[in-house]
Amino acid sequence: MSTALLDVQSLRQTFPRADGGELLVLDGIELQLGQGQIVGLLGRTGSGKSTLLRLIAGLVPPSAGTITYLGQRVIGPAPGIAMVFQSFALFPWLTVLENVQLGLEALGLPEAEIRQRALAAIDLIGLDGYESAYPRELSGGMRQRVGFARALVVHPNILLMDEPFSALDVLTAETLRTDFLELWGDGKLPIKGVIIVTHNIEEAVLMCDRILLFSTNPGRIIREIGVDLKQPRNRLDPQFRDLVEKIYVAMTARAPKPPLIGAAPGTVATSIDTILPRVSANTISGLLETLAGEPYKGKADLPVIADESSLEVDELFQIADALQMLHLAEIEGGDIRLTDTGKQFVDAETDDRKRIFQRQLLTYVPLAAHIRRILQERANHVAPKSRFFDELEDHMSTDDAEETLRSVTAWARYGEAFAYDDDSQTFSLENPT
């Protein structure tokens, strides 16, 4: 019984890029899932953890490497691997019962068995009485229960969960998590192992036996952390807090990409291929002000500020990234601290803030500097968006290129570094006067 349920060896995933090259999403992934284990895949947006889940589910073929499930190569959607989706993925035209029966019907089981098993799963997951309801009549929590029942009813060996609680409000998510862990602990679930994707650090520590930390661009496993705490786990337990803090440090230690952290103030980095976080200038000012104010006085513990400002960790990381990129704050050992420029920014009036922002933007964000330089070089000071878009697409996926351009546009507008006209899809130096 000691054989692994799932064995992933040197897995690599690339997606085709617009210029014909390849974009590396996952690299060198090694992963084993043993009997009775819950393994968490923890990482930030863009770390490819959801892609990994889809590879394991056999929805997408890997570019290289192997996935072995119970000794057999995975070559497509395998029986015995079921998935729970972030957005529930229920069929709105089927009732709760019909949604749950779907997977069994696909197996071609006799009708009596389908019905009996579906009702049993509905009963187990606490959906009694909702059999004939349509998904649109249910609350988010109830919908995800249907998602769980639908996955469990086919008696999978492995349950894959793709951020199953992140679309729910905090209380509902907590209830569902606790219910799930109770059923799992009591051995009532017909599953042998679980892989859960999450970006919520506390959730990972609450649920998992092992946590794999992912880096971004490309996604690699940077660290494996075992969790030996006994279930049910207590968030206030000092050991629990330590673990959370440790993961924060591990995750933020790698946040900035090399050219930024190495660049001395005043020098211009030459690479424009950094994916810019989608953070508005308002959010940036908001976090800076929070940091400067009581009780932080310019320095805060990331888990604490995430909790206090009720930000998802992932959002907080994105904002922190933006601050660090603009040299308005720096992150070290799970702490975030205002820089001198950051303090100046907070103390300044609107117009001065814009001036400071513009300076930081043009100094430390190579793409902004690049666009500005091109605009200055051109006689009419106008350049089409597509020109920069094509350039970015050589380095990143189409979606990332779109996002990055949107971010730089939003920042440039705030800092009045250059203007963008959506009708003509052009950048220009002229702001309407």
Add this chain to the structure above:
Amino acid sequence: MRVIMPISVGAGWARLFTRWELLATLLILGLLAFLAEASRHLLQPLAELQQQPLSLDPSHLPEYAARTTLRMFLAMGLSLLFTFTYATLAAKNRHAERLLVPLLDILQSIPILGFVSITVVFFMALAPGRVLGAEFAAIFAIFTSQAWNMAFSFYQSLRTVPSELVEASRNFRLGPWMTFWRVDVPFAMPQLIWNMMMSMSGSWFFVVASEVISVGNTTVTLPGVGSYISLAIAQRDLAAVGYAIATMLVVILIYDQVLFRPLVAWADRFRFEQEAGDLPPRSWVLDVLRRSRLVDRLTAPFAILWARSMRARWFDRGEAYKRTTRGKAGWAPLIWNGVVLALGAVALGEVLGFATTGVSLADVGTTLLLGLVTLCRVVVLIALASCIWVPVGVWVGTRPHAANIVQPVAQFLAAFPANLLFPIVVSAIVVFKLSPNIWLSPLMILGTQWYILFNVIAGAAAIPAELRAVGTNFRVNGWLWWRRIALPAVLPYYVTGAITASGGSWNASIVAEVASWGNEKLEAVGLGAYIAHETEVGDFHRIALGIAVMSLFVVLVNRTFWRPLYRYAERKFRVG
């Protein structure tokens, strides 16, 4: 799944026939009788048909109406079949898609009446000497007026099935057959039903043209409302025209109540937006069918068979990965491209051969000029119709009560064949000595202007209440209100309607540029009149040329004007 009980004897009749049961039984028997009556004549020899000439006696109208309706529904069945196969292939097969989608786009712009004249010969030859051949031709003509937009809508729905549903269905290993019926079709259903309703309305216009079929010197008249209308016009019988209009109204009301309303009410569950919306649409027919246990019993065996079929793994390629866009596809695409190229070459040869034998360069020049004339008409008419219907539509759309009344009326008017107005228009032109070149034109837009109205009403109704409140709050009135609030908000909707209206007007020009009332015959200069004239003469080369030029105009106008406008409107003015 409901379990079928063996028929119980004890509590028997009282429970077996509730009010609903009786009504439901009646509905079903009525449908059967209608089908039997309407299809009885199909196998008749043609000669026999010609011995019983069409009569303008209104007592025949119910029968004629039944036969016309049956044709329309058979065509609808074919259109559905076409939709489910063609659009599915286009959506699921990347190689097929590259050819099928542009093909559909062109098919959409070919004037439907052109199809009739060209395909008749083929269908008549399928069942020589029998009514069946002519019926085929008529049904095919109606089919061509229904199928394209349905196929397009279905294709677009299939392409936009939410990715999480696709992943879920693959994760739970539904076979292709089951995926199609449990995922794809339900998701596409609301959009498809809406398009079916539009198609039904639109096809009335062509019923008149398709029921009187001329092949060379012989004319086959299939009994139906359409041929009744032609006869009434030929005999200048105003009363008969009135009866025909009344019959159409009744037929439209019946199928709306018995078919489309229940469908719309039933399909409400397939709406993808998961929130419980406004009041769901209701239908008394659907209520009757749902409450009747008899209907349950009759349909239960089929339902079980249907459910069983879901387990079948037809078209299943096993548990392999679904082929994605990358990967080495091997020889298949090469062979496919080769086949397409070969087909293209053969088609080019055919076209060139066809063109060089019966058409001169002068003909091409003439048709292009005539096309320009008709283009002028279409442009002016669309502009005029927009000036009238956009303000009306906004007015109606911002008043829900008015919208409830106007929408169904507009839907009926959209079905109204232009031919029915010939008597009035032709008499007026003759009496007042007007120019047919100008005064026949309004007939072109008669049936299609309503699409502008529907869409603008829908657009105005969709303006969020907050936006209107802002307008009131800041006292944005008069022209400023129109310029800043109403017109931008309805623009995307207006463009959608105007595209349909302009395409439809081209189509209608074949009927509208030539009008007759008894012996009085008026002709306007234009491409439509050209095609109509060549059809009468039976010059297939010139018909084909006329159709090709008209399609060219439609495609060009769509590509250079409507599409860019639509994209602009969508990007800039789509609210929400």
